[in-house]
Amino acid sequence: MSQFTQDFQSQLADLMRWRRDVRRFRTDEVDEAVLTRCLDAFHMAPSVGLSEPWRVIRVQSAAARSAALANFEAANADALAGYDGERAQIYGTLKLSGMRDAPVQLAIYCDEDTGKGAGLGTATMPEMRRYSVVGAITHFWLAARAEGLGVGWVSIMDPAQLDRDLDVPKGWVLVAYLCAGWPETDSLTPELETAGWETRTPTRAPLRR
Amino acid sequence: MSQFTQDFQSQLADLMRWRRDVRRFRTDEVDEAVLTRCLDAFHMAPSVGLSEPWRVIRVQSAAARSAALANFEAANADALAGYDGERAQIYGTLKLSGMRDAPVQLAIYCDEDTGKGAGLGTATMPEMRRYSVVGAITHFWLAARAEGLGVGWVSIMDPAQLDRDLDVPKGWVLVAYLCAGWPETDSLTPELETAGWETRTPTRAPLRR
Numbered sequence: 001m002s003q004f005t006q007d008f009q010s011q012l013a014d015l016m017r018w019r020r021d022v023r024r025f026r027t028d029e030v031d032e033a034v035l036t037r038c039l040d041a042f043h044m045a046p047s048v049g050l051s052e053p054w055r056v057i058r059v060q061s062a063a064a065r066s067a068a069l070a071n072f073e074a075a076n077a078d079a080l081a082g083y084d085g086e087r088a089q090i091y092g093t094l095k096l097s098g099m100r101d102a103p104v105q106l107a108i109y110c111d112e113d114t115g116k117g118a119g120l121g122t123a124t125m126p127e128m129r130r131y132s133v134v135g136a137i138t139h140f141w142l143a144a145r146a147e148g149l150g151v152g153w154v155s156i157m158d159p160a161q162l163d164r165d166l167d168v169p170k171g172w173v174l175v176a177y178l179c180a181g182w183p184e185t186d187s188l189t190p191e192l193e194t195a196g197w198e199t200r201t202p203t204r205a206p207l208r209r
Numbered sequence: 210m211s212q213f214t215q216d217f218q219s220q221l222a223d224l225m226r227w228r229r230d231v232r233r234f235r236t237d238e239v240d241e242a243v244l245t246r247c248l249d250a251f252h253m254a255p256s257v258g259l260s261e262p263w264r265v266i267r268v269q270s271a272a273a274r275s276a277a278l279a280n281f282e283a284a285n286a287d288a289l290a291g292y293d294g295e296r297a298q299i300y301g302t303l304k305l306s307g308m309r310d311a312p313v314q315l316a317i318y319c320d321e322d323t324g325k326g327a328g329l330g331t332a333t334m335p336e337m338r339r340y341s342v343v344g345a346i347t348h349f350w351l352a353a354r355a356e357g358l359g360v361g362w363v364s365i366m367d368p369a370q371l372d373r374d375l376d377v378p379k380g381w382v383l384v385a386y387l388c389a390g391w392p393e394t395d396s397l398t399p400e401l402e403t404a405g406w407e408t409r410t411p412t413r414a415p416l417r418r
Contacts, residue, residue: 002227002395003357004220004223004224004354004355004356004357008217008220008224008355009246009352009355009356011213011217012221012224012351012352012355013249013250013253013352014213015213015217015221016250016253016254016348016352017253018211019253019255020255021255037218040222041222041225043409043410043412044222044225044226044228045225045347046228046229046230046350046362048364049401049406049407050399050401050402050406050407050408050409051407052409052410055417056417057417058417075332075333078332079329079332082328082332083327087327091329094329096329096330116407117401117406117407118292118296118406118407119291120288120300120305120401120406120407121305121364121365122364123284123287123288123291123365124284124364124365124366124367124368125364125366125368125383127339128364130336130340131339131340131343131384131385134340134343134344134347135343135344135346135347135350137344138254138343138344138347138348139225139347141255141344142221142351143218143221143222143225145213146213146217146218146221147213147218148212148213153255155257155330155331155333155334155337156330156332156333156334157333157334158333159333159334174334175340176340186211190259192258192259192326192329193259197258197259197326197327197329198258198259198260198325198326198327198329199259200252200259200261201252201261203252208264208265208266208267
């Protein structure tokens with residue numbers, strides 16, 4: 001059906017409120033049927049020119065996971081070195097990835113060389129292909145949360161190193177490294193807020209006109 | 210509540226299926242309360258380091274709308290000139306923006322200079338700020354569709370020209386020009402598919418491992 005009730009609208013807002021960037025996962029496996037339903041959300045996402053440029057790599061082998069973890073740890077140490085004082089102290093306490101525990105790990109790429117869509121909508125804004133991938137990731141994130149799964153987006157990584165470690169085709173650009181699994185807890189509050197790193201703007205900022 | 214039912218999950222999948230990139234709008238106004246509810250979805254979106262870098266400009270004055278429309282028309286003529294044969298013929302028939310009719314038009318920017326979040330998560334992937342804005346746009350798009358509103362993302366535009374026309378602050382980067390309003394029709398099929406430009410992949414592509 002193409003009409004949605006107020007009750008659904010209200011539950012959709014709840015879903016968005018409960019969606020968190022999760023870094024603390026239980027280690028029990030995710031049923032493949034559940035994961036497949038969540039991944040189907042990629043396929044329903046909008047894409048510029050119908051280019052569908054998303055490419056999903058399941059990072060599963062011990063070697064690939066260990067390389068990705070080492071990549072994160074090096075980038076995270078570099079990032080910590082860039083802060084000092086109280087910032088450095090708080091940064092040191094943050095858990096910024098669930099890569100040691102998350103049963104499902106996905107490297108999400110954009111295929112910049114796809115011929116699909118014949119370039120429509122990308123002449124002045126070629127970044128639209130990557131943006132289409134981000135939209136699809138957002139669909140996946142919401143679908144996963146509706147199933148009770150947590151998703152965490154790791155961006156503290158050297159993309160060129162991950163490209164080499166995963167041996168991705170030329171023309172693919174890393175958009176996200178995602179951890180997914182059953183979260184240890186549910187929360188309405190982002191971990192960065194709880195940890196004192198940053199707060200959310202209390203209400204929507206006014207529009208410029 | 211933090212748990213979602215199978216019925217809700219199924220309706221969420223329906224919402225994603227019925228979400229379209231809309232370019233054909235009725236001209237009747239959108240109630241401000243409805244629009245405000247949809248814009249609140251921005252505020253619930255994830256953002257790197259809690260940087261909340263989205264900036265929303267309501268494009269409302271005749272001068273601003275006329276400049277944006279001229280920008281689209283010039284970029285669209287350039288794009289058409291880049292195709293030939295059957296592609297050019299089909300491209301010429303496509304309606305690629307609803308800018309003449311859409312009652313609500315929003316230019317969505319990313320503030321690259323924001324200090325919010327203190328740069329967390331952006332050292333190796335500074336594009337994460339723009340990706341956060343895309344995630345928020347995706348939230349808005351789904352919330353709008355749940356209200357029955359259509360949204361269309363126009364990317365056939367010269368961003369530098371729009372920056373000048375809207376006189377945006379230094380450090381802001383255009384992510385999207387959105388049209389919104391009540392759609393003429395609802396559809397499960399993308400217009401680009403109906404028009405013969407491109408088709409969707411019938412099923413989810415297999416994962417690489």
